[in-house]
Amino acid sequence: MGFDFKYSVMWESVPTLLVGMKLTIxxxxxxxxxxxxxxxxxxxxxxxxxPLSRKLAGVYIExxxxxxxxxxxMFIYFGLPMAxxxxxxxxxxxxxxxxxxSGAYIAEIVRGAFQSIETGQTEAGRSIGLTHFQTMYxxxxxxxxxxMIPPLGNxxxxxxxxxSLLVVVGVGELTRTGQEIIAANFRAFEVWLTVALMYLxxxxxxxxxxxxxxxxxxxxx
Amino acid sequence: MIKIKNLHKSFGTLEVLKGIDLDISxxxxxxxxxxxxxxxSTLLRCINRLEEITSGTVIVDxxxxxxKNTNINMIRTEAGMVxxxxxxxPHKTTLENVTLGPLKVRKMSRPDAEKLGRQLLEKVGLAxxxxxxxxxxxxxxxxxxxIARSLALRPKAMLFDEPTSALDPELVGEVLEVMKQLxxxxxxxxxxxxxxxxxxEVADRVIFMDDGVIVEENTPKEIFxxxxxxxxxxxxxxxx
Ligand SMILES: Nc1ncnc2c1ncn2[C@@H]1O[C@H](COP(=O)(O)OP(=O)(O)OP(=O)(O)O)[C@@H](O)[C@H]1O
Ligand SMILES: [Mg+2]
Numbered sequence: 001m002g003f004d005f006k007y008s009v010m011w012e013s014v015p016t017l018l019v020g021m022k023l024t025i026x027x028x029x030x031x032x033x034x035x036x037x038x039x040x041x042x043x044x045x046x047x048x049x050x051p052l053s054r055k056l057a058g059v060y061i062e063x064x065x066x067x068x069x070x071x072x073x074m075f076i077y078f079g080l081p082m083a084x085x086x087x088x089x090x091x092x093x094x095x096x097x098x099x100x101x102s103g104a105y106i107a108e109i110v111r112g113a114f115q116s117i118e119t120g121q122t123e124a125g126r127s128i129g130l131t132h133f134q135t136m137y138x139x140x141x142x143x144x145x146x147x148m149i150p151p152l153g154n155x156x157x158x159x160x161x162x163x164s165l166l167v168v169v170g171v172g173e174l175t176r177t178g179q180e181i182i183a184a185n186f187r188a189f190e191v192w193l194t195v196a197l198m199y200l201x202x203x204x205x206x207x208x209x210x211x212x213x214x215x216x217x218x219x220x221x
Numbered sequence: 222m223i224k225i226k227n228l229h230k231s232f233g234t235l236e237v238l239k240g241i242d243l244d245i246s247x248x249x250x251x252x253x254x255x256x257x258x259x260x261x262s263t264l265l266r267c268i269n270r271l272e273e274i275t276s277g278t279v280i281v282d283x284x285x286x287x288x289k290n291t292n293i294n295m296i297r298t299e300a301g302m303v304x305x306x307x308x309x310x311p312h313k314t315t316l317e318n319v320t321l322g323p324l325k326v327r328k329m330s331r332p333d334a335e336k337l338g339r340q341l342l343e344k345v346g347l348a349x350x351x352x353x354x355x356x357x358x359x360x361x362x363x364x365x366x367x368i369a370r371s372l373a374l375r376p377k378a379m380l381f382d383e384p385t386s387a388l389d390p391e392l393v394g395e396v397l398e399v400m401k402q403l404x405x406x407x408x409x410x411x412x413x414x415x416x417x418x419x420x421x422e423v424a425d426r427v428i429f430m431d432d433g434v435i436v437e438e439n440t441p442k443e444i445f446x447x448x449x450x451x452x453x454x455x456x457x458x459x460x461x
Binding site for chain 1: 294302308321322371
C-alpha cells in the first residue's frame with residue numbers, strides 16, 4: 001500500500017492553521033512581555049543587597065528551572081483554580097504559564113548580564129558624581145542590555161515553541177489546531193509537516209529580527 | 222584641601238590602613254609610592270568614599286566625608302578619580318564620556334556641556350577624537366579621555382591611581398605630559414605612581430607607604446637621594 005502525498009491537503013489546512021498561529025503569536029508576545037518584566041525584576045532582586053530578596057528570587061528561579069514546564073502548565077490550569085476556588089481561562093493560563101516560566105530563565109540572563117559588567121564601570125560612574133540610580137540607568141543598564149540580547153533571543157524562541165505544550169489545556173493555538181484538522185481528515189503527515197513549517201517560519205523570523213537589533217546596537221562600538 | 226586624621230580601614234579582619242595622617246594643601250602635588258598591597262589604592266579610594274572608612278576622619282574641601290549632612294556625590298565631584306584601567310564608558314563616544322557628568326550632575330545645558338567637553342578634549346590633545354568610541358582609542362588616548370572626563374566636573378582635586386601602569390611604555394609619556402601640565406596649572410593632585418621622573422619634576426612631596434602606614438615623606442629630591450628608612454631604601458632600589 002503506497003503512501004500518496006497530497007500537496008493540496010497542506011494548502012487547504014493553511015487558513016485554519018493561520019488562526020491557530022495567530023493565537024500562538026499572541027500568547028508568546030503577552031507571555032514574554034510579562035515574563036521580561038518579571039525576569040528583569042527577579043534578576044535585579046537576585047543581585048540586590050537585601051538577602052531576603054535574593055532568597056525569594058532564588059526560590060522562584062530554582063522551582064521553575066527544576067520542574068518540567070508541562071507540570072507547571074497543568075498546575076496553573078488544573079491545580080491553582082482548585083485552591084483559589086475559581087476557573088481560569090485557558091488563554092490566561094497559557095499566558096501566565098509562559099510568563100512565569102520564561103521569567104525565571106530571563107532573570108538568570110539579566111543577572112548574568114549585570115554581573116558581567118566590570119565593577120570599574122560603577123566606580124567610574126560614582127566617581128563623576130552620578131547617583132546609584134543614575135549609574136545604573138546611564139552606565140550599567142545599556143551595556144547589560146546589549147549583552148542580554150543573544151541569550152534573550154534564545155529564550156524567546158524556546159518560549160515560542162513551548163506554547164505548543166498548551167495543547168494539554170485546550171488552547172486553540174497552532175499545535176492544537178493541527179490536531180483538530182487531523183482528527184477530521186486523518187492526514188497526519190501533511191498537516192504536521194505544515195505545522196512544523198509554520199513554527200519554523202516564526203522562529204526564523206524571530207531570530208532574524210533579533211540579529212537585526214544586535215547589529216543595530218553594535219554600530220555604536 | 223584634603224585632611225586625613227588617624228584613618229583606619231579594614232576588610233573583614235584584614236587591616237589595610239593602620240592609622241594614616243595626611244594633610245594636603247591646595248595646589249600641592251603629592252606622589253604616593255610603596256610596594257604592592259601596601260594600601261595605596263585603598264587610601265585614594267577612601268578619600269572619595271569608594272571605600273567606607275573603618276575609623277578616623279577624612280575632610281575634603283572642609284567637609285567631613287562621613288558626616289550625614291555631606292552629599293557624597295558632590296564630594297566625589299570635588300575629587301576626580303582616574304583609574305589604572307581607565308574605566309571609560311564603552312557605549313558612549315569620547316565626547317559623551319566627558320559630558321555625562323556636566324549634564325547629569327552639574328545640570329548644565331547640552332550646548333554648554335559640549336563646549337566644555339570639546340575644550341577639555343582639546344586640552345588633553347584629543348580634539349579630533351570627539352566622536353570616536355573608546356574601543357578605537359589607544360591606551361594613552363583612553364587615559365587622557367578619562368582625565369578630561371574627571372576635569373569636566375571642575376574638581377578641586379584629582380586623584381590618580383597608577384594612571385600609567387596599564388600602558389605600553391611608549392604611551393606613558395603623553396599621559397604624564399597632561400598630568401604635568403595640570404600640576405603646573407595649580408591643580409591639587411594625589412598621584413599613586415612609580416614614575417620617578419614625574420615625581421622629580423612636579424611633585425611637592427613624595428610619600429612612601431608600606432604595610433598600611435606612611436613610613437616616610439619628604440621632597441622628591443630628598444627622598445630619592447637620601448632615603449632615611451631602610452624600607453624606603455629597599456623599595457627605591459627595587460624600582461630603579
Ligand atoms: N575589596 C577588598 N576586599 C578585601 N581585601 C582588599 C580589598 N581591596 C584591597 N584589599 C586588600 O588590601 C590590601 C591593600 O590593597 P591596595 O589595593 O590598597 O594596595 P596597593 O598598595 O594599591 O597595591 P598595588 O600596588 O598592587 O595596587 C591588599 O592586601 C589587598 O588584597
Ligand atoms: Mg593599587
